[in-house]
Amino acid sequence: MKPYQAISLTTLLLAVLGSAIGVVWxxxxxxxxFIRLTELQNRRDSLNVEFGRLELEQATWADxxxxxxxxxxQLHMVDPKPGDIELIRR
Structure with missing residues (x-):
């Protein structure tokens, strides 16, 4: 085997090994x-469910x-009598 053929073969072998390592990495x-993306999507979905529950709770409390x-x-509030209402104009 000629010296330039050995160098070429060695270079090609190193290129193939480097490429294989790169593919694996x-x-x-x-x-x-992908695992991180799946975790984040699951977290997003659970936060959306919680947000929906909180919106429903807010609507219930604000009814x-x-x-x-x-x-x-609880506060013993009553509607004012018509005589107790005063209209203020600027």
């Missing part, structure tokens, strides 16, 4: 990133009939 990184009932029962 990229596939590993891809798997790691006008509930506010009126709490104002009357």
């Amino acid at each position: 990229v596939r590993h990184e891809s798997r790691v990133l 006008p009939s509930r506010i009126d009932r709490v104002a009357r029962d």
Whole structure:
């Protein structure tokens, strides 16, 4: 085997090995990133469910009939008599 053939063969072998190592590393990184993406999507989905529950709870607490009932029962508030209402104009 001639010296330039040995160098060429060695260079090609190193290029193939480097390429193979690069492929393995990229596939590993891809798997790691895909797992992270799946975790983040699951977290997003759980946060969306929680947000929906919180919106429903907020709507329940802010219901006008509930506010009126709490104002009357717990705070003993009543509607003002027509004579107690004053109109103020600027």
